Amino acid sequence: MIYLDYQATTPLAPQARAAMLPLMEAAFGNPHSPHRMGREARAAVELARDRVAAPFGPGGRLVFTSGATEALNWAIKGIAAPLRATRPRIVTTAIEHAAVLDTVAWLATQGHEVIVLPVSAAGIVDLDAARAAIDGRTALVAAMLVNNEIGTIQPIAALGAMARDAGALMLCDAVQGYGRVPLPVEACDMIALSAHKIHGPKGIGALWLRDGVAPAPLLHGGGQELGQRSGTLAPALCVGFGVAAQLMSARTEADAGHVARLFDRARAAFAGWTVNGGVDRRYPGNLNVRNDGLDVGRLMAEVRDVAFSAGSACASGSGRPSHVLEAIGLTPAQAKSSIRLGFGRYTTVEELDRALSAILAAAERQKEWA
Structure with a gap:
């Protein structure tokens, strides 16, 4: 099968898989245990943490x-809930992932005020609307860097400046953008x-926190992760994440050039x-197109x-139309005539050409039989 669904998940990098195997076999220690196996597992986790955090620099x-999904839920609930009495407002955009939109919708039932900003037909947030919404009653502004359905890049710097000015x-949500933009x-x-989403394993993510930012815990227990997140870590998953992040950093230019060539071809x-x-x-790396x-x-x-x-993998089978395509002004019929192709590091030109030929030929047959 030719895989063109990189926004849903990416193939596991061979280097990440190789690095994970020892920690699933002989080096299986609990990273929170004080004995030698535990300390060795902990060292592997900390090296992985440094690799994933490298692009952020100091100060966090x-x-x-x-x-x-857990990271977003924790960030939103952990910041907004304690401030509900003094700063009840949460500002987000109409094209966020369900992990954000469903979370803020739930908070709205708990007494929070949620403002969902519109986007243009190009899929870019309305900054005038953002400026009007982000005020002294706002606790949190949440926006994704790269949209998972249409690939548009949001003006995060401008939104962040507005948030900071308002306190x-x-x-x-940098899930689709980390290591790519x-x-x-x-x-x-x-x-x-x-x-x-960066050729690492499923079942692990991360939340980067600026120094001084401490959302209330989402999970209660042993506080294993820096005293802020409870639960036994899986060293193998951490290591796979770390190696994938290291590869993304080392291959940034090569991957970007390859993806740009594939996009132009598609x-x-x-x-x-x-x-x-x-x-x-x-x-x-994201091409969302329609043929009415x-x-x-x-x-x-x-x-x-x-x-x-x-559409997005998270909405597949749910029966819900794409809220992203709706937000940029598409009719239900137009949304239903849209496809999303995602490609990346391991997509070859030959594979892409064969896939495009198959898709276009099938689409043409539909027209002939219509």
Whole structure:
């Protein structure tokens, strides 16, 4: 099968897998135990932490979590809930991941005021609306760096500056952007990450916290992670994350060039289709396109040897239309005629060409039989 669904998950890097194996075999110690096996596991965890945190520089700490969903829930609830009486407002955007939107929706039922900012047809947040919404009653501003469905890059630096001026904190969901586009660290107070989006293992993520920022715990127990997050860490997952992060840093330019070439090739192949979202402010590893009238469900059934998406993986099977495509102004019919292709480090030109030929041929057959 040709894999073109990099926004859903990425192939595990061979180097990450090789680094993980010893910690799942002989070196299986609990990193919180004081004996030699525990200390060795702890050392491996701390090296991984340093590798993942390297792009952030000094002035913060990185806490491992079970994934970005936990990191985002912890950041949002842990900051907003204690401030509900004095700063009840949470500001976010209409194209955030469900881990953010569903969390703030739940907080709204608990007495918080939630402002969801609109975006343009290009998929970029309305900064005038943001400026009007972020005020002295705001506890938190939450926005993603790179959108998981349409790949657009948000002006995090501008949002972070507004948050700081208002005395609020800035949370950035950098799951799709970490290692791929510059991280706006200076503008942020908290940044959520996920290993399996950068060729690391599933089941582990992280929350970077600026010094002095301490969200209330989401999980209570032993406080194993720097006294802030409870639960026994999985050293193998931490190590896999660390090696994947190290590779992303070492291969930034090579990966970016490869992905840009794949994007140009794919966009040219879909010349008669419409790109969803803007092209100028976009991570090129994501191509979301539509062909009005296309039956995407039928298309995916016909092109079974290519893994691609009709929307975000998190919404697949839920019956819910894409809230991102709706937010940029697409009708339900247009959203249902859209596909998302995601490619990256391990996608070859030959694979991409074969996949594009198969998708386009199936789409053309639909038109002929219509």
